[in-house]
Structures are given as structure tokens and as C-alpha cells.
Amino acid sequence: MSTPNNNLLDRLVGLSMLVLATTVFLYYTIWTLLLPFVDPTHPLQSAFPPRVWAIRIPVILILLGGAVVGSFLGMVMIRSNRKKALKAQQKKAS
């Protein structure tokens, strides 16, 4: 079932997911909760885009994610309904 060398790839994927999650959390926390208390002229501020984007980016991602999930669901439902209608038609014809 699983090839012999899948272990390394799996661990790499897991580690990258973990690192990404930690980075996103730290970056976003500093961005939203720490920066308001930091001097506007501090060099740290240059590592972060304007704070408006801290609101826009997650909202855009949520809307995009919802759209993707919704369209996938819709496609699956349409396909299954079409199959059901086809089967009902065939039954009526036979």
C-alpha cells in the first residue's frame, strides 16, 4: 500500500505545515496585537504592511475559501442530481 520511501516526504509535509502554522500565528499576532503599542518610527514597523491589510487578507481568504467550498459542493450536487434524473429516466423508459 504505502511505498517504502514515503516516510521522509510525509514528515517533510508535516513539518512544513507545522512551521507555516507557527509562522502565520506569530506574524499575525505581532501584527494585530503588538504593533499598536510600538512607536510608528520603530524599524520593526517596516517589516509589516499597513494594518488595514491585517483585516483585509483574512477576510478575503475566508470569502475565497467559502467560494471554493461552495462551488465544489454545488458541482457535486448538480452531478449527483443529474445522475439520479438519468437513472429515473432510464427506469421509466425500460
Next chain:
Amino acid sequence: MTRAQQTLSIGLLIVSIYSVALLGLAPLPAVVQTEIVPVLPLWALVSFGAYLLGKLGYGVLTFNDVPDAHAELMREIDEARVDLKKRGVEVD
């Protein structure tokens, strides 16, 4: 107290505390009030997503193969296949 009641009461508590903070009913430093309080729900959502992703990644990272169980499972599948074929059911 059921689990649902517990979750609901904790949720209600958090919502009420946050509403107090959001509506300015409690005196807070100006920076906190204008910049941090409105952002808190979104921050919580992003952190929750990051937590889930991290938990998933950690699980994938520490998932170990069990070759013995794998061999045994394969053997059981073959036995089941033979048995079912005897009773007239084709598998796979």
C-alpha cells in the same frame, strides 16, 4: 450539566465580556479600545486556523509506520477476499 450547556455558557460568557469591551462600557486605554478590541475576533479565528494546521502537521510529522500491523492487515484482507469469493461476492 451537559457538554452543550457547558459550551454554551462559556461561549455566552466570552461574548458578553467582548461586548462590554467593544461597546466601550469599560474604560480601556485609547490604543487598546480603537485598535485591538475590534480585531480580536478575527485574530482568534486566524489563531484557531493556525492551531488546527499546526496540530495536523504535528500529527503527520509524528505518524510512524507499523510494518507488522500492515503485514497482518494485508493478510486479513486476503483471507476476507478468499472467504467472500467462496460465498459468491467479488471484491476489488
